[in-house]
Amino acid sequence: MGSVGKLSLDGVRKSFADTVALDGVSLDIAEGEFFTLVGPSGCGKTTTLRTIAGLESPTDGRVRFDGEDVAGVPTEDRDVGIVFQSYALFPHMTVHENVAYGLNFADPPEGTSVDERVTDLLDLVDLSGMGGREPDRLSGGQQQRVALARALAPEPEILLLDEPMSALDARLRETLRRQIKRIQTELDVTTVYVTHDQEEALAISDRLAVMNDGRVEQVGTPREVYERPATEFVASFVGENNLFRGEVRGTEGTETVVSVDGTEFRVDDGDLAGGDLTFCVRPEDLTVDADTNRFDVAVDTAEFLGETTRYYADWGEQSLVFRSPDPHDTERLTLGFDPDDARVL
């Protein structure tokens, strides 16, 4: 990217003794952006975050803050705030002392005393009046918010969140993620968020990077990544998906005819060259009442999810997943999809 962002990584590599954790990661994150690194465990997302924080130094490549290389700048001079998965609250300090700790090394905003700053932040994270508590007397969600307030107190340039909610239960996670998003928007602080939960990544981010095996697979807005996955990995990691591998047989108008194991499908996804190709169809786009691309499947398992039911079905050698609000008791079904809903990878 041409523009100089708030934070940029340029071909960052990191290898440990016998593993390559980051294999050339390049990112450009804009001022005030809520940017998420998402991927399975071991994909390098936490290492990327730690490299930004200065807790790991890259084997190769550059990390720039406002266009300036920060190589060799220790963590304490980087102006970052970190919230860890474990919250890492200092157990021997009260909530107030925890939040105030960073203000030993940075002045509070003009016209504010340290105490006022701490009070403001505790108000911001809905913990008014909790300053005197010991951290271990707080619930997980409260501890998480103290950690957030502590990280924000010295007004960091960049806020780094490393799976801050993975230790919490699902319902609390959803509440807190709205709160984090609200606070981030309110303060307009550039934020890098690490999570393995793709649903969370879609819900909270302005943009996200899907990582796998030390590389960035795709960067985009949640909608772009969901609707136009760039790689097979992204297609199957972000949301559920059905992959079809076939061979191009020809074109009919805007549609391409693809043969998958002898069955011909019509796919409408721009101009396509001949040869082998893979396309994907989301479970919600595979329906029993589609007019086109119909094929017979044998239903294997049904999972009732409330507003919908998820079905696993066998089509020849391949296992497919689809969703439908209606119950299907029969073992055999005919499914189909709109040529428009197929995405070529």
Added chain:
Amino acid sequence: MPSIMVAIGFYATFGENGVLNTVLRGLGLSTVELLGTLTIIVVAHAFYDAPLVARITAAAWEGVDSETTETARSLGASPLRAFRDVVLPQLLPAILTGALLTFIFSFMSFAIVLALGGLSLATVEVWVYDRVSQLDYQTATALAVLEMVLSLALTYAYLRYEARQRAASTANPAERIDLVGSVSKSRLFAWGYAVVAFVVFVGPMASMVIASVTGAEGFTLRNYRFLVERQATAYEFQVKPLTAVVNSLLFGGGTLLVAVPMGVFLAVVSTRNFRGRKLIDTLGMAPFAVSGVVVGLGLLRGFVFGTEAFGYRFTIAGPVAIVAAHAVGAYPFVTRNVAPALAGIDDSLVESARSLGASRARVMLDIELPLVVPAILAGMAFAFAISIGEFDSTVILATGGTSYTMPVAIERFIGRRLGPATAMGVVLLVVTGLSFVVIDRLGEGGFGG
């Protein structure tokens, strides 16, 4: 517990007029002469080291994944069978470790052998001491070197074994749910431990206390009166009880001043990753491998008598040498307490503090050290206990001088009559106990609890 106290406790329990023989006499049975026999020395050491083996084994037992036993049970093994087939093999390394340590400690044992066996059953240590008191430093040094080689070899074997065990250990530190049966087993275990603890600690100590206040005619304070009178009337060459108490406390304080900073520093260093860390680790363990008598002899020959170098004669005073010897013996305990606590601190605490702007040194001061205060206090208590109970090197360094401590005083009294020695033992017990209370209070007050 100071080894000299074990010795005096055994004296009081098994001596000619000890508890055991009193009971036997009361039952109309013939008395037994146990003191000065190999049996009593072995028994004393066995009792002295049993808690150590129990601790190591218990720790290993906690590391045994309870699910392995449960699996064995579900496959049809009886509780006993499951223990034999699944638990015992996993405990074996720990039991062996305990055995090796016991051997090393007994090998280097001094006070107990000296007090209970005397020269007729002298170990190398006692022999060294005897040579020193006969001013035969040549023989003493030769023996000391011989002993050091042996004990270093043993310790090296132990460290190698321990390292191998640690490398091979894959046990899940799963929470220990009851392994065999339910309440019965843990209760049995607890009772067993209580009995051992009673026999080992409470028994000899109680005997000592009882012996100190009983005489031929029943209850008496004669032994304490002796201590008081001795304080008032002692000749220059005799041991004054109060001086011993004061010396012990002074040396204990001095030891803390040296051993605590040194131990904490080594702990900090040993939890950092850098080249040469192995060396530091070894340095931390070295004093375990060298016996007190050897340290004492080394300091005596090297510094108290003086060393000639560059045309000057360097000498240090006896008390300084004693504090040095105690500190050498004590700092590994500080390190061993503090290092795991430091290593146990979540990295993310340190990283959080740094991201908030704190320098590395500041993090150490603000976060890490405050969090290991309990470990430092425990280390202090250990260091103080080591110093106040230390006998082996003190007795060498205090030869002929006035820097004798309570344990040395006890030994000098034992040589003549048991009564005053037991009374002195009680004084040692009380002073040690009070010191622990003071250290505990200090911690609460000084660090805001």
